[in-house]
Structures are given as structure tokens and as C-alpha cells.
Amino acid sequence: MLSLADLALGRSATVRGVDGARAFRRRLLEMGLVPGTQIRVVTVAPLGDPLQIEVRGGQWSLRRAEAAQIAVEPEQAAPAPKPVRKLPVLR
Amino acid sequence: MSTAVACHDDAPAPPPFARTGRVQVVLAGNPNVGKTTLFNALTGSMAKVSNYPGITVDRRAGRLALAEGAADLHDLPGTYSLNARSAEEQIAFDAIAGLADTPPPDVVIACVDATQLARSAYLLLQCQELGARCVVALTMFDEAGVAAPDPAALALVLSCEVIPVIARTKYGLAELRAAISRAATAPRHSIWRWAPHAVLRTHLDAVVAALPATWRAGERYGAESPDADDALALWALTCIDSAPDGDELVGIAPGLRAAVDTRHADGATDDGSVLARWAWLDANVAKLPRARPDRSRTERIDRVLLHRVIGFAVFMAVMAVMFMSLFWWAAPVMDGIDHGFKALGGLLREALGDGIVTDFLVDGVIGGVGSVLVFLPQILLLFLFLGFLEDCGYLARVAYLMDRIMRTMNLHGRAFVPMLSGFACAVPAIMATRTMERRRDRILTMMVVPLMTCSARLPVYTLIIGALIPGSHFRQGLLMVAMYLFSVVTALGAAWVMSKTVKPLKAKRMPFLIELPPYRFPRIGDVLRMMWSKASVFLREAGTVILGCSIALWALLYFPRDLPQGSPDYDALIATAPTDDAKVDLEASKAAAHLEASFGGRLGHAIEPAIAPLGFDWKIGVGIVGAFAAREVFISTLGIVYAVGGDADEQSEPLRAKLHEAQRKDGSHAYTPLVGLSLMIFFALACQCMSTLAIVRRETGSLRWPLFLFAYMTTLAWIVSFCVYQGGKLLGFE
Structure with missing residues (x-):
């Protein structure tokens, strides 16, 4: 399954599950990242990390490694309004 | 001070509230929901800022005027959940459940953000499960506009009063006060929106049985409530985690911890409660807003401020203005304070005449007060900027922009501002670490900020470079730049090393989840109030320590007053001096002799064997002792030691000449360029500043961290200076 870190910029998806250590997972769930929630990667910070995500009308900064712990299912939405590009990976 | 509302004689006797006799109200809510603004609006100007014992989190309390009398309002730290x-x-959690040093509050005001309804209501559900009497203050009601939920519908769903408030216009505050009064006398009941599943039920029963008596509802609320006991048991089951990388909670009874441990409840039980609450919120609350909140203004601003080119340019500009203001704008005020206190000392000396008491009052007390007040301009300016940037939402963006760089050193993105401020002065910079919410992030930043080249090191470097380092101005300037770069590299390197080796500073695997709140206009009143509270806390809690230390240091360099046997009779010589110049020279020689004979002078001699391998003699040793008051005092102390007068500054030609000419016993130069370099390295790395140590003690709430800071920096300074001096000699440099 796709993770949030793999999601194209601007594309909406549905949260399927959160993985990772207990405290980490609980924190994300309590913020409302429960399965079934809509989530979107708004943009990526100028230096390639962290990501700016939108969930439940609020925006958050989340590191790419942490976003990789969130399983998502992209929405079968209409073609994106803007050309979709993959996130640049900065090493 | 008391509030304006008096008790009416005809009013019914107030109910037997808690131990203080006043109604206890706490204000809870997520960060960025306007909680501080609401607190300020409710309490007026009568707020008191102190610390939670042992923890460096601001504890703010004030008086809240209710119809039946004054109540105490406590502001809780912003949080998304009570799980800890x-x-x-x-x-x-402790404040709402009544487990810490306070009884359970009579009323909890839950700030619910009208633009973030479900998420802020999550916290309310937890409070209601615990059995708190809740009143909802619906904030950001104006900002939500058409998206705002209907308060009456929300009240019905949440089973408590919902009062829309707009704190900046005082809209809704009277209704909120009335609702608090009504809630304070209502019966308590614990409200659960979900039923624990069978497995969780058995865990809860076992943990409830292990709850200490002081945790039970019967003890805390004065009435049995199995549901409230269940809520505490659930909290314990969720938060107590005895795994190696587990919780850092305090005050947990061993029996309770053991009971939780034996249940082997892991993440699965957490998920059960969190998902159940969210299922209820999604079904009942999430549908209430009539539209999606409009974020378009914030998104437009973000497109500029987070842009990969323009965003960084703006960031640099903001940081440059902040930094220059600390460096340049504060300087005239600081000089003014300095001169003012010197002039005051001069007046007092004229009025009292010479003598030990005069010296104590002028050099010890007035000088010490001046050395505390001189920090105020930078503290006020830095917190003016920080308050403004925080309240408008930009500080969260700074963390977002800088995270990639800062985290390679295991520092928080928000550590950038304190580290930059460290170039001006470590004291305000260390106070600025409070913008980070985790203790570990704050302390790691505090431990490396004092390595940055602060403005007090500048005159020391200027003196040493001018007196001892030969070459063109260009070469000398280059060395100064190198010292700045050196400090950045050592600070970042030290952060990385400590985050790998010092156990309490090791990075924890917690999500770097930072809310990027909507941009808002800061309220100048809130910013000024925060500035003032920072300044008063500094004066009260760090200033007193700094004052005490400077008086002690003055005594160290002043007493004893007897000169050793065989010293010339300076007073007689001065009285018969043929010219004024000769008189001045003699007075300087007398001061030098007194300093050498003082405890501080003897200390300089005593540490000479320890600093000789670095190329320093006892005179520099005395300078190092004196510099503990503030690094630039090194110069005036050397001025006294070399009998050119205590008013010598870094540009003083006589002092430079003396340093240049000073000889060892064998006739060689005492201070070669290599000694100069070693001395600069020592000043770059050593924690030569009692004010820094005082503020670290205040900000960490312990003696352990300032001692650690002093020990590690001084050791590092000694080792590196040793390597530079001895290595340089081996390589044939002078």
C-alpha cells in the first residue's frame, strides 16, 4: 500500500492506518489521523523535508520519514488540475 | 489586590469550595486557539506567572470576577490531548483531575476552536470522561465566519454550555462568566460517549482496583463515581509505559504502575479509546460546521513565505532585522544603563567619601544591579519579536523551514532563533528556548547556545587581536570572522555529540508534528504582557542570583585590604607625588597591588599551574576570575593588574602596549601571538559567565544542568587551548 510520503503533491488520499512506535501512533491518531480521514500533501519544505500536510481543515508539518508510516489510499479523483509531479527526494 | 466584585450580603452562602475558599477554574485548550488572549481578557491585568515545581513550564494564574465573588483562573499549557x-x-491532566498540588477545579473552561471543531472537542471529551464540569468557550467564532457551527446545536451535542467568545472585543465574556457560575454549583457527572470493549473492560477493572485512594473519585470529588475512576484507569493504562524508551511521568504510585505493567496492554487498547472517541466526533460533531473554514488568506501568504527562494529571502530578512535590533538597537540603551550606574556610583562616592562601605555600595551593589539591568533591553526586544512572530503564526513556519538543517544536529527547528540570538547574548537566547515544547529540545539548545560568539566576547577578541596578533587589518579581521565560524561549528558539533552521548538529551522517536496555524494579527496587548512577564521573571528569579554573585565576586577581588609586608606605602607616596601624572600612576600601582593581594589575585596565582600549559600566567588567571562577572570585565581586570587603570577598554593603547611588552622571568615575551590565539580559543569555549549559569539554573529548574554546562565547556576550553598552544609550540610557532 502507498504511504503518505509517496503521495503526489496536492493529491488527496484516505488514511488507511498508522504504523510505528506506540507513542508516535497514538499521537497521530489523537490528532485525528484515524482510518477513513481525508489527507493531502499540500507542499514540501524548500529543503525537501518536512512535508506540509492538510487534515481535517488544519495544516501540519510532518517529516518525510514519519509520513512513510502512514498508509494511504489515493482517491480515485478526477484528473488533477495541475500537472502532478513526484516529490523531489533530497539526500 | 482584590477584584471589584464584592460578596452581597443577601446572596446565599458560597458553597464549600476547595481549600482556598475561592472557586477554582482552569482554562484548557489546544495550542493556537486563542487561549492566552481569552485568559488575558478574563483576568484583566492581574495575572501572576510562576513555574510548575520542578518543571519549567510557565504557570499563569489570575483572578476571575464572578457574580458571587472572585474565582481563581489557572491557564494550562496548550495541549491536544490529556494523554501524556x-x-x-x-x-x-493533573490539573484537571486534581492530582497535583491543587484540588480538582470546580469548572474547566474548554477552549474549542470554531475553525477546528472536532479536533478541539477531542480534549473536551477527555475532560468530561474524567468528570470535570465543563463550559465550552467557542473561540475563533468571528474567524470561522459562515463556517461557524450553531452554538445551541453544539451545546446539545456536547452536553454542556457553549458560549461563543471573541476575546479581543470582549464579546461573550459576560455570558461565559455566568455560565461558569452556573456550572460551579451543578452536580458532577462523568460523561462517556463510548463503551469499552470486553478486553479493555477487564483491563480497566484490574487497574481501577489498583488506583491509589487519592486518585479515586470519592477522595477527589467527595462522591463515588465509577465512570470517573474508569477514566483515570484508562489514562493510566494508556500513558504508563515501563518499556525502556517509555514514559517520563511523575507521581505515579508503584502499585498502579505494576498493575498497568502486568496487563501487558499495548497499542491495541490505545487505539480502542482514541478510535472510539473519533468515531463519536465524526458522527456527531464533524458535521456541525456549515462550511469549510476559509484558509485562502493563509494559503496565499504561505505561497510567498514558504516559497523556496522568496520564502528563504524573507526568512533571512526577518532574522536579520531581529538580530540587528539585538545587536545595534539595544546597544545605546545598554550603554545608557552602564553610564547611568557609573554616574550614580560617582555621585554616591562623592557624597560618602572613600572607604570600604562606599566601595561596597558603589562597586558591589550599584555595579551588581547595573549588571542585572543591562540585560533588560535585549530581553525585552527579543521577546517583542518572539511574541509577535509566535502570535502571528510565523514561528511555526521558521521551524518548518529550518527543520531539515537543524535536525541533522538533532536540534529542534525552533532552536534556530535562540542560537541566532546567542550571537548577541546567551541570557535572552536561553530564555527564548521556551518556545520549544519539549524539555529535551530546550535543554540541548541551552547547552550549546553559550558557545555562540556573544557580544561580550567581542571586546576581548579585539584587545587580544590588536595587542598580540601582528599583521594587516585585513588579516586581523579575517581572524575575527574565523572566531565566529569556529563558534558556529563548535555549537552545532556539541549539539550533535551531546544528543548522541548524554542520556537525557538523546533524541526520542516522537513525531515532529507542528501545527501551521492560520496567520493572525497579533494582539499588541498580549505581546506586551508576555514581554513584561518575561522581564519580571528574569529580574525576580535570575536577577537576584546574578546580583548575589556579582557582590560575591566583588568581595573576592576586594578583600583582604592588607598589602603584603614590604609593599611601598602608596598613600604616603600619593600624598607627596610631584605631578598629577605621577599621582595617577601611583594610584594605579596601588590598585594593582591590592588586586594581587586579594583572594581573587591569590586564586589567579593558585590556578597558574593549571593554566600554564595553555600559555597563561597568573595575571591572565586573575583576568579569568574577574571575567566570570561578564567576559568583558577581563579587560578592566587586566587594566588594573597592569596598573593602567580599571577604566581601560579594548582600544586602550597603554594596555595593548603593556601586554605586548610583558615579559616572563627569563626575559622572553609573556604574550606571543600563539598565547593570544590560545587565549581567544579559551574565551570562545569556556563558560566564563555567571549570568548564563544563573539563567540556565532558572530555566532548567535544577543545579545539575548549569554545573554540567560549566564543567563541559571549561573542560573543552582547556583541552582545545592546550592542543593549540602545545601543538603550536611543537610546530615551531610562537
Whole structure:
């Protein structure tokens, strides 16, 4: 399954599950990242990390490694309004 | 001070509230929901800022005027959930459940953000499960506009009063006060929106049985409530984690911890409660807003401020203005304070005449007060900027922009501002670490900020470079730049090393989840109030320590007053001096002799064997002792030692000449360029500043961290200076 870190910029998806250590997972769930929630990667910070995500009308900064712990299912939405590009990976 | 509302004689006797006799109200809510603004609007100007014992989180309390009399309003740290992992996060839970040093509050005001309804209502559900009497203050009601939910519908769903408030116009505050009064006398009941599943039920029963008596509803609320006991058991089951990388909670009874441990409840039980609450919120609350909140203004601003080119340019500009203001704008005020206190000392000396008491009052007390007040301009300016940037939402963006760089050193993105401020002065910079919510992030930043080249090191470097380092101005300037770069590299390197080796500073695997709140206009009143509270806390808690230390240091360099046997009779010589110049020289020689004979002078001699391998003699040793008051005092101390007068500054030609000519016993130069370099390295790395140590003690709430800071920096300074001096000699440099 796709993770949030793999999601194209601007594309909406549905949260399927959160993985990772207990405290980490609980924190994300309590913020409302429960399965079934809509989530979107708004943009990526100028230096390639962290990501700016939108969930439940609020925006958050989340590191790419942490976003990789969130399983998502992209929405079968209409073609994106803007050309979709993959996130640049900065090493 | 008391509030304006008096008790009416005809009013019914107030109910037997808590131990203080006043109604206890706490204010809970997520960060960025306008909680501070509401607190300020409710309490007026009568707020008191102190610390939670042992934890460096601001504890703010004020008086709240209710119809039946004054109540106490306590502001809790902003939090998204009552579940806690650290002592800091535990504050809100302890306060609401009544487990810390305070009884359970009579009323909890839950700030619910009209633009973030479901998420802020999550916290309310937890409070209601615990059996708190809740009143909802619906904030950001104006900002939500058409998206705002209907308060009456929300009240019905949440089973408590919902009062829309706009704190900046005082809209809704009277209704909120009335609702608090009504809630304070209502019966308590614990409200659960979900039923624990069978497995969780058995865990809860076992943990409830292990709850200490002081945790039970019967003890805390004065009435049995199995549901409230269940809520505490659920909290314990969720938060107590005895795994190696587990919780850092305080005050947990061993029996309770053991009971939780034996249940082997892991993440699965957490998920059960969190998902159940969210299922209820999604079904009942999430549908209430009539539209999606409009974020378009914030998104437009973000497109500029987070842009990969323009965003960084703006960031640099903001940081440059902040930094220059600390460096340049504060300087005239600081000089003014300095001169003012010197002039005051001069007046007092004229009025009292010479003598030990005069010296104590002028050099010890007035000088010490001046050395505390001189920090105020930078503290006020830095917190003016920080308050403004925080309240408008930009500080969260700074963390977002800088995270990639800062995290390679295991520092928080928000550590950038304190580290930059460290170039001006470590004291305000260390106070600025409070913008980070985790203790570990704050302390790691505090431990490396004092390595940055602060403005007090500048005159020391200027003197040493001018007196001892030969070459063109260009070469000398280059060396100064190198010292700045050196400090950045050592600070970042030290952060990385400490985050790998010092156990309490090791990075924890917690999500770097930072809210990027909507941009808002800061309220100048809130910013000024925060500035003032920072300044008063500094004066009260760090200023007194700094004053005490400077008086002690003055005594160290002043007493004893007897000169050793065989010293010339300076007073007689001065009285018969043929010219004024000769008189001045003699007075300088007398001061030098007194300094050498003082405890500080003897200390300089005593540490000479320890600093000789670095190329320093006892005179520099005395300078190092004196510099503990503030690094630039090194110069005036050397001025006294070399009998050119205590008013010598870094540009003083006589002092430079003396340093240049000073000889060892064998006739060689005492201070070669290599000694100069070694001395600069020592000043770059050593923690030569009692004010820094005082503020670290205040900000960490312990003696352990300032001692650690002093020990590690001084050791590092000694080792590196040793390597530079001895290595340089081996390589044939002078």
C-alpha cells in the first residue's frame, strides 16, 4: 500500500492506518489521523523535508520519514488540475 | 489586590469550595486557539506567572470576577490531548483531575476552536470522561465566519454550555462568566460517549482496583463515581509505559504502575479509546460546521513565505532585522544603563567619601544591579519579536523551514532563533528556548547556545587581536570572522555529540508534528504582557542570583585590604607625588597591588599551574576570575593588574602596549601571538559567565544542568587551548 510520503503533491488520499512506535501512533491518531480521514500533501519544505500536510481543515508539518508510516489510499479523483509531479527526494 | 466584585450580603452562602475558599477554574485548550488572549481578557491585568515545581513550564494564574465573588483562573499549557508521556504534558491532566498540588477545579473552561471543531472537542471529551464540569468557550467564532457551527446545536451535542467568545472585543465574556457560575454549583457527572470493549473492560477493572485512594473519585470529588475512576484507569493504562524508551511521568504510585505493567496492554487498547472517541466526533460533531473554514488568506501568504527562494529571502530578512535590533538597537540603551550606574556610583562616592562601605555600595551593589539591568533591553526586544512572530503564526513556519538543517544536529527547528540570538547574548537566547515544547529540545539548545560568539566576547577578541596578533587589518579581521565560524561549528558539533552521548538529551522517536496555524494579527496587548512577564521573571528569579554573585565576586577581588609586608606605602607616596601624572600612576600601582593581594589575585596565582600549559600566567588567571562577572570585565581586570587603570577598554593603547611588552622571568615575551590565539580559543569555549549559569539554573529548574554546562565547556576550553598552544609550540610557532 502507498504511504503518505509517496503521495503526489496536492493529491488527496484516505488514511488507511498508522504504523510505528506506540507513542508516535497514538499521537497521530489523537490528532485525528484515524482510518477513513481525508489527507493531502499540500507542499514540501524548500529543503525537501518536512512535508506540509492538510487534515481535517488544519495544516501540519510532518517529516518525510514519519509520513512513510502512514498508509494511504489515493482517491480515485478526477484528473488533477495541475500537472502532478513526484516529490523531489533530497539526500 | 482584590477584584471589584464584592460578596452581597443577601446572596446565599458560597458553597464549600476547595481549600482556598475561592472557586477554582482552569482554562484548557489546544495550542493556537486563542487561549492566552481569552485568559488575558478574563483576568484583566492581574495575572501572576510562576513555574510548575520542578518543571519549567510557565504557570499563569489570575483572578476571575464572578457574580458571587472572585474565582481563581489557572491557564494550562496548550495541549491536544490529556494523554501524556512527559512531566510537562502531564500538567494539564493533573490539573484537571486534581492530582497535583491543587484540588480538582470546580469548572474547566474548554477552549474549542470554531475553525477546528472536532479536533478541539477531542480534549473536551477527555475532560468530561474524567468528570470535570465543563463550559465550552467557542473561540475563533468571528474567524470561522459562515463556517461557524450553531452554538445551541453544539451545546446539545456536547452536553454542556457553549458560549461563543471573541476575546479581543470582549464579546461573550459576560455570558461565559455566568455560565461558569452556573456550572460551579451543578452536580458532577462523568460523561462517556463510548463503551469499552470486553478486553479493555477487564483491563480497566484490574487497574481501577489498583488506583491509589487519592486518585479515586470519592477522595477527589467527595462522591463515588465509577465512570470517573474508569477514566483515570484508562489514562493510566494508556500513558504508563515501563518499556525502556517509555514514559517520563511523575507521581505515579508503584502499585498502579505494576498493575498497568502486568496487563501487558499495548497499542491495541490505545487505539480502542482514541478510535472510539473519533468515531463519536465524526458522527456527531464533524458535521456541525456549515462550511469549510476559509484558509485562502493563509494559503496565499504561505505561497510567498514558504516559497523556496522568496520564502528563504524573507526568512533571512526577518532574522536579520531581529538580530540587528539585538545587536545595534539595544546597544545605546545598554550603554545608557552602564553610564547611568557609573554616574550614580560617582555621585554616591562623592557624597560618602572613600572607604570600604562606599566601595561596597558603589562597586558591589550599584555595579551588581547595573549588571542585572543591562540585560533588560535585549530581553525585552527579543521577546517583542518572539511574541509577535509566535502570535502571528510565523514561528511555526521558521521551524518548518529550518527543520531539515537543524535536525541533522538533532536540534529542534525552533532552536534556530535562540542560537541566532546567542550571537548577541546567551541570557535572552536561553530564555527564548521556551518556545520549544519539549524539555529535551530546550535543554540541548541551552547547552550549546553559550558557545555562540556573544557580544561580550567581542571586546576581548579585539584587545587580544590588536595587542598580540601582528599583521594587516585585513588579516586581523579575517581572524575575527574565523572566531565566529569556529563558534558556529563548535555549537552545532556539541549539539550533535551531546544528543548522541548524554542520556537525557538523546533524541526520542516522537513525531515532529507542528501545527501551521492560520496567520493572525497579533494582539499588541498580549505581546506586551508576555514581554513584561518575561522581564519580571528574569529580574525576580535570575536577577537576584546574578546580583548575589556579582557582590560575591566583588568581595573576592576586594578583600583582604592588607598589602603584603614590604609593599611601598602608596598613600604616603600619593600624598607627596610631584605631578598629577605621577599621582595617577601611583594610584594605579596601588590598585594593582591590592588586586594581587586579594583572594581573587591569590586564586589567579593558585590556578597558574593549571593554566600554564595553555600559555597563561597568573595575571591572565586573575583576568579569568574577574571575567566570570561578564567576559568583558577581563579587560578592566587586566587594566588594573597592569596598573593602567580599571577604566581601560579594548582600544586602550597603554594596555595593548603593556601586554605586548610583558615579559616572563627569563626575559622572553609573556604574550606571543600563539598565547593570544590560545587565549581567544579559551574565551570562545569556556563558560566564563555567571549570568548564563544563573539563567540556565532558572530555566532548567535544577543545579545539575548549569554545573554540567560549566564543567563541559571549561573542560573543552582547556583541552582545545592546550592542543593549540602545545601543538603550536611543537610546530615551531610562537
